[in-house]
Amino acid sequence: MIELFKLGSVGVYLFGVTIGLGVLAGLWIMVREAKRKGIYSDKILDLVTYTIIAGIIGARLYYIIAFNFSYYLENPVEIFYIHQGGLSIQGALIGGTLIAFWFMRKNGMPFWKTADTFAPAIIIGQAIGRIGCDVFGIPMNRVYPWGIAVGGQILHPAQLYEVFLNLILFVYLWTRRGKTKYDGQLFIHYIIGFSIIRAIVEIFRSNPIVFGPFTIAHATSFVVILAALFVQRVISKKENLQKDSVANATVVVSIAEYGLIALIGILGTINYYTVH
Numbered sequence: 001m002i003e004l005f006k007l008g009s010v011g012v013y014l015f016g017v018t019i020g021l022g023v024l025a026g027l028w029i030m031v032r033e034a035k036r037k038g039i040y041s042d043k044i045l046d047l048v049t050y051t052i053i054a055g056i057i058g059a060r061l062y063y064i065i066a067f068n069f070s071y072y073l074e075n076p077v078e079i080f081y082i083h084q085g086g087l088s089i090q091g092a093l094i095g096g097t098l099i100a101f102w103f104m105r106k107n108g109m110p111f112w113k114t115a116d117t118f119a120p121a122i123i124i125g126q127a128i129g130r131i132g133c134d135v136f137g138i139p140m141n142r143v144y145p146w147g148i149a150v151g152g153q154i155l156h157p158a159q160l161y162e163v164f165l166n167l168i169l170f171v172y173l174w175t176r177r178g179k180t181k182y183d184g185q186l187f188i189h190y191i192i193g194f195s196i197i198r199a200i201v202e203i204f205r206s207n208p209i210v211f212g213p214f215t216i217a218h219a220t221s222f223v224v225i226l227a228a229l230f231v232q233r234v235i236s237k238k239e240n241l242q243k244d245s246v247a248n249a250t251v252v253v254s255i256a257e258y259g260l261i262a263l264i265g266i267l268g269t270i271n272y273y274t275v276h
Contacts, residue, residue, distance in 0.1 A: 001013045001014065001015050001134055013132075015129075015132035015133055018131045021129075022125035022126065022128035023125055025121075025124050025125055026121035027048060027121070029120055029124055030117055033116075033121070033177070034117045037113065037116075037117060039110065039117070043107050046103070047103050047104065047107075047109070051096045051099055051118075052096070054099035056092065056095075058092050058093075058094050058095015058096060059089065059091045059095065060088075061091060061095070062090060062091020062092075062094065062095070063086045063087055063088040064086070066088065066208075066220070067088065068086070089126065089198070090198065090217065090220045093191075093224075100115070100118075110183065112183035112184030112187065115184055116177075116183060116185070116186040119186045119187045123166050123190060123193075124167075124170045124264075126166050127167050127268075128264060130163050131159065131272060134276070135159065135205070136150055136157065136158060136159070137156030137158030137161070138155065138156055138204055139156075140155065140156055150276070156204040157272065158201055158204045160268070160269060160272055161200070161201050161204060162197060164265060165197040165200065166197065167265055169190070170261065171258075173189065174253060174257070175251075175253050178251030181236070182236050184231075185236070188232045191224060191225075191228040192225055192229070195220075195222075195224045195225045195228070196225070199217070199221040202217045202218055202221075205217075
């Protein structure tokens, strides 16, 4: 990973900085949405803290188990070397969702309504955080202008592919906030949308193969999509339509908001190619 500077003997890495910026952006979005829906409280901030911690642990454990279990079995101490990389976003989502479900049930919080406030916040955080990632794609068969030179090869900038796809999904979720038919719809669309994005980006990356050209990340995305579709079918049948709710009040996305989203993409691209 790229080290930006040191604070004493502790290195500050680009990926850590972009993840931190992503968390702050996501927190701002989430608080804004929670207030709009009328469900904001101190418990929301506690929930965010628990979810972030669980997400990091889930990301690490899933990476170890699914991607490199034999190596960490032989080198157990390196399980704790998170600063060297080795986190799975799919593991983070699984871990974060499970803890969020437990926390909301324990504190009597509306799970699906709260999950909808998290959906756009999570994806914007992922988009910003991915900018600093240095897990590149596979070598290009043909050299395209956007390829990135690493180790004498021209590789696919897989991180940027995911950044822009995440921003597109954020725009979709952000504009759909006032058009949901039931609590949980926005979160389900996020889960399905990001699983599709992860499967697309995986085409340009190299990971353990499960079957044919399909990797462990493809398999995980497939399972998550099936589970999300099942849950969507179940919750959409319940009588929780929101025709007159605050959540379905008219939402207008301003030109400034669209401009800010575009700016994130532009600055992220400039940073990516400048640093690498």
